[in-house]
Amino acid sequence: MVYSLAASTLTVAAPLGCDAAPAEGAEPTAPAPRRSSDVLVTGADEEMLVLEVTEANKVVVRLPRVEVGQGVTTAVAMMIAEELDARIADVEIPLAGARTRGNQFTGGSSSVSSLYGPARELAALARAKLVTAAAKQWRLPARFLYTRNTRVFAPDGRSATFGSLTASAARITRPTVSSRPKPASRHRVIGRPTTRIDARDIVTGKAEYxxxxxxxxxxxxxxxxxxxxxxxxxxxxxxxxxxxxxxxxxxxxxxxxxxxxxxxxxxxxxxxxxxxxxxxxPLASLSDAEIRSRLRAAVPRLGTPPRGSTQTEGEFEFAFVSHAPMEVxxxxxxxxxxxxxxxxxxxxxxxxxxxxxxxxxxxxxxxxxxxxxxxxxxxxxxxxxxxxxxxxxxxxxxxxxxxxWSRADDIRHGRMRPASHHRIRASHAGGRVVAFSHVTASVSESYEGKGLFSAQGGVGDAVAPALATAAGPLPSDDGLYNFGRVSGDSGSVDLAIPLGAWRSVDSGTMRTAEEIVVDEVARSLGKDPVAFRRITLRNKSVKAVLDKVAAAGDWGRTLPAGQAQGVAVHEEYGSCVACLVEIDAGDPKNPRVTRVVMAADVGTAVNPRGLEAQLMGTAIDGISTVLTAGLHIDRGAVRESSYADFRYARQRHAPLRFEAHIMPSRREPGGAGELGVPAAAGAVANAYARATGTRPRRFPLTF
Amino acid sequence: MPGRPGPGPAASRSPSDPTSENPTSENAISENAISENAISENAISENAISENAISENAISENAISENPTSENPTPRTRSPGTRPPKRVLMPSYSFLLNGKPVTVEAPSDMPLLWVLRDLLNVTGPKYGCGVGVCRACTSHLDGEEIQPCVVRVADCADRQVTTIEGLADGDRLHPVQQAWLDCDVAQCGFCQPGQIMAAVALLKKTSHPTDADIDGIENVCRCGTYSRIREAIKKAAAQG
The missing domain is CATH 3.30.365.10 (Aldehyde oxidase/xanthine dehydrogenase, molybdopterin binding domain)
Known part of the structure; x- marks a missing residue:
């Protein structure tokens, strides 16, 4: 449903999808794709995505999301430009201030999927009104007119800018042409690799933080x-x-x-x-060793394995990780x-x-x-x-x-991804996995730690419970693999440490650990990691992205001693991804990921160039969190305080070659911003294991 | 690292002294008379006044507020009569900023970053660490790469400072900026002014940098745009 608002210029508004994004971010298992019909419809314009065509021929959509680098403003500008036939340079996407009601949540990789319907409906209605207004003005049947480059054209070559038509279009109540979004087959902007709309401001130093x-x-x-x-x-x-x-x-x-x-x-x-x-x-007597042992003790018991099965088991530990965005x-x-x-x-x-x-x-x-x-x-x-x-x-x-906040404030006083401990067991018999169990414990932020900032600076009720819970149903529960009986449980250790959801939330640790175990099971069964995944993955789309990276990355090619390939896959947010990594671990203390190949199926990729950028970023997250970047707690204090000791990847740690393959799809968009983290992290760990003949267990590995 | 300046003294200092956000002040030549007693005009006229005065070492509910004792009477007007007795004038420094002469009054040990951002409202160079390790503020001094967060304003006197704002020729982008656009390098964009200034400095030293040369760029990009940075530098070099 799209509304028209009373205004002297053409202004239309669409209710904004209020999907279960927070839950998706927190419950990585949710296998159901997002439903575009799951929208909150209310009557007030402040709750809606509002599009305005100005007399200066600009199309302005005040976006109820924040741009933090993920490219949401560019993606929305593309949706608007597509349906309006506007030049993308004429579309402006300022960020909306806090509203009183509606969905203004940026997170859970939900922005594109939640905006895809409303933004296109909004622009399609605006276009229909502009065309109808031009038809009236020219006394021509509206169906003869067409739109291009932020203008309406008549068959005789006459044209009018949207800006010149906006006042009359504002008075159109019943457009005489269709106001429905284009079918995907007619998309010319959506799906075309597009440079960020704010790129020029960024490279000239004009972008304001x-x-x-x-x-x-x-x-x-x-x-x-x-x-x-x-x-x-x-x-x-x-x-x-x-x-x-x-x-x-x-x-x-x-x-x-x-x-x-x-x-x-x-x-x-x-x-x-x-x-x-x-x-x-309150933690002044607490250090890493004790936190680790408390976490180990808080991990629930693994159940009894099926009789007669052979076990492949692993215990994994992940350190705290700072978000450390460049802008403090x-x-x-x-x-x-x-x-x-x-x-x-x-x-x-x-x-x-x-x-x-x-x-x-x-x-x-x-x-x-x-x-x-x-x-x-x-x-x-x-x-x-x-x-x-x-x-x-x-x-x-x-x-x-x-x-x-100074950088030291940022790193020393949180927030951070919680430290966690995982115990995973794959039971196999007759050459296949018959049961898979993953029990885990992670640090959760205790009430005493929730001073003013945690209690009031936290996320809203909709998100807080999900984030506070150490772990929901396990990622493996979603049936990514045919692993027989899948079970899991989680415990937590309450500590007064400021925590926060970190890109891909629990999947970043849980799925990473599981992908390592998948490799180890393949090894125990004498199977190749890619071949083993191909026969045990359930979803065709996941097999397809795995096949893509295996082919593009020349899986199995001969590498010198100390170098190896590794793969991992992940499925979440209605999307899936595979990652192939080549690592040079000739010096095991100073490994270098030399090549990363990723493939993703996110449904319709609104901006493939932006999607590639997101995958590139998650590759660096995987490299950093698995190899070098973590926080130590020494007697209640964070030891690290800048990028000098919180060792996030720099250029010399980034792959020399990176490529991303985007699977063609007509499905509505899924989520993408966080998608790549577990696959990249898993692939880096698996490549390191194969290069060094070790079993990676505690992350980051060189800490 | 061929063709690249190594991490400066600030970079090697920070791990051992991670608490300092003001590394330049440690090494600053002692100019106590100037930096400690000089009071800027603004400071005098805009001192916040709060009613909840408290005793010396205790913190009460609210503001710490102005010192209630009269040992150091806080001047609240511009009237010369209320200035502290030892007041001396702030030193002033002139330099060329993006081709234009500027003069600032600032303590000698004030890092160039804050002179640019807080006194001159030139905000392209970003704060990311204050200790020269993230390099988000990277700019040029007489054409050489510097990290303004660890360069004192006194060391810039009568020299040429170039920030990201001074790179383009009017509306015509510098070839490196254009390569950044062509490769759509930026994500959040916060580190990119520094990345671009570092790339320009690298290309000045090495017109066709190798992968090893590019690996020598220390600038952190938390979004992980490194592959596109590498591609853009090579593109700019090929066109250069």
Missing amino acids: AGDLAVAGAKPTVVARPPTLGGKLVSVDSRAARAMPGVHAVVKAAGGVAVVADSFHHAFQARDALRITWAPG LTAVADVRADRAEIWFSSQTPMDARDSIASAVGLPAAKVKVHVIRGGGSFGRRLNHDAAIEAALISKAARRPVKLM
């Missing part, structure tokens, strides 16, 4: 934080700091002590001049006695508004949240810790502030 905003009077602000997680402020002597030049205010913040200054240089210097006594946090958490806040305005990058702006309102004691209606593009997220901006903190500091300091 929260820290680049010039909000009147908002002064640079940093916070002195405790050395340990959850450490508490005992006392502070701020005299020296306040006497320093350029310092405007020193106020208590929930996480420590905030300094507001003329520049971030002044703010950091004054922060370092604070004399603070901290009480250690940044929020501009202007909190007044009767209203507040906040600018930041948020995947959950509606929850953020409510949390900020309650933190500063204002009604939600008085809090305005502007959503700003983010410099990466990977799940980190589901939480709004920094925005709440900025609002409280603005309130206490009685002035607008531009709060920035």
Whole structure:
């Protein structure tokens, strides 16, 4: 259903799909593809995707999602351009501020699938009205007219821009041509590799992130934080700091002590001049070894294997991993006695508004949240810790502030992917797997750890329970493989550690571990890993992506000693993916992934170029989390504090060759942003195992 | 690493001193008289005032607020009479920024990054770590690659600073920027100004860089765009 809104220019609105995205992100097993009919229809325009054709011949769609690099603005611009026959350069996709109702959640790889129907319906209706308006103006039958390049054309060659027709089109109630979206066979924009609409702004330095905003009077602000997680402020002597030049205010913040200054240089210097006594946090006696042993103890028992079967078993450990987006958490806040305005990058702006309102004691209606593009997220901006903190500091300091977490703040004070422990057993008999069991335990964020930020900076009710649960039904439950009786269970260890959903959530650890076991079962059965998967995978689409990487990656080719190939597959979000990796582990302590070949079936790939970019990113996630990037906890504190020691891949760790193959499909789009992580991680681990003759068990491997 | 500057002193310092976000201040030549006593105009006029004054070492519910004691009376107006007695003028530094002369008043040890971003509103160079290891701020000083987060403004005096904003010739993109567009390199985009400036510096040293040369680029891209960065550098080199 598409509505028309009263306006002097042509404005149409479509209800926005409110699918079960959060649950999908949290329950990777959900095998059912997303349903496009699963939409929330309400009557108010603030709940909808709204398209406006301006008199300046621009098509503006204010998007209720955040752009953090995943390319959602480009994908939506393509959908709009497709149905309107508009030039993509004439389509603008600003980010909508927090609304009061509807689906404004960016996560669970759900944006494209949830917007695909509404965006196209919206544009198709707008096109029908523009054509009808032109037909009236020219006194021609509407069916003779056609649209191209943001214009309506008549057979005699006359044309009119959409902008010149928008006012008359706004008065059309019943278009005389079809307002239904095109069939896929007529798509000329959707499916065509397209460069990001913001690429030029990015390469010229014009793209604005929260820290680049010039909000009147908002002064640079940093916070002195405790050395340990959850450490508490005992006392502070701020005299020296306040006497320093350029310092405007020193106020208590929930996480420590905030300094507001003329520049971030002044703010950091004054922060370092604070004399603070901290009480250690609740985990001050806890280190990695103990966390690992508690996790091991919390893993539920594996059941009894089928009588007469042979077992292939593995225990796997994954360290905590920081999200570490390039842009540290940044929020501009202007909190007044009767209203507040906040600018930041948020995947959950509606929850953020409510949390900020309650933190500063204002009604939600008085809090305005502007959503700003983010410099990466990977799940980190589901939480709004920094925005709440900025609002409280603005309130206490009685002035607008531009709060920035330092990189050390970001890495040391969370959030992070929880550490986890896995025990997996494949039981085989007669050359095939007859039972598969996966029991696991992961750290969950305990109530005592949920200070102000965890309780209020977390994700909304819709998401929180799913994220808080250590593990839902196991990924293997979805029947990816014909493994006979599949079972699983999960436990958790509650700790006061700030956690967050990390790209691909539980699948990033659980499915990675399972793909390693699949390789080990193949080895025990004397079978080739690709051949074994081909005969045990259930879904034809998964077999097809596996075949694609095996062919494109020349699976089985001879490599020098110390080098090997590895593969893994994954299915989630209504999509599937395979990854083939070649690794040079001649120096096992310093392995280099030299080549990555991925193939994905995501249904309709709206922007194949953007999809390739997402797969490329997940390949780097797999390489980093399996080989080098993790966090240590030493006596209640995170040891790492920058990219110098949180060793995310750099150019010299990235594959020299990368290729992505996108399977043709007419299905509606599935999810893609997180899809590749488990396959890439599994393939890297399997390649490393084959190159070194070892069994990878604890990640990252060189930690 | 052939053809590439190795990690600077800041990069090697940070692992051993990961807490510092202000590495330049550690090594700054002592100019205490200037940096500690100078008070900028803004600081005087815009000091936040809060009512909840508290005793020295205790934190009460709310703001720490201005120091209630009168040891260091906080000036609240521009009136010269209220300035601290030891006030001296802030040093000023002139340099060419993207071809245009600029002069800033700043403490000598203020990192160029914050001079650019907070004083001059040139926001292309990004903060990603403050210790020279992520290189999101990479820019050029007299045509050589630098990380402005670990270069003091005093060291830029009378020199040429080029940021991403100064790379294009009007509307005509630099060939490396064009290659970045052609290869659709960017994802979130935050590191890309630095990546592009690093690539330009590399190509200046080595017109046809090898894979090993490109591997020497230290700039972190958390989105993982490395393959396209490699492709774009090779494309720019081929056209160069």
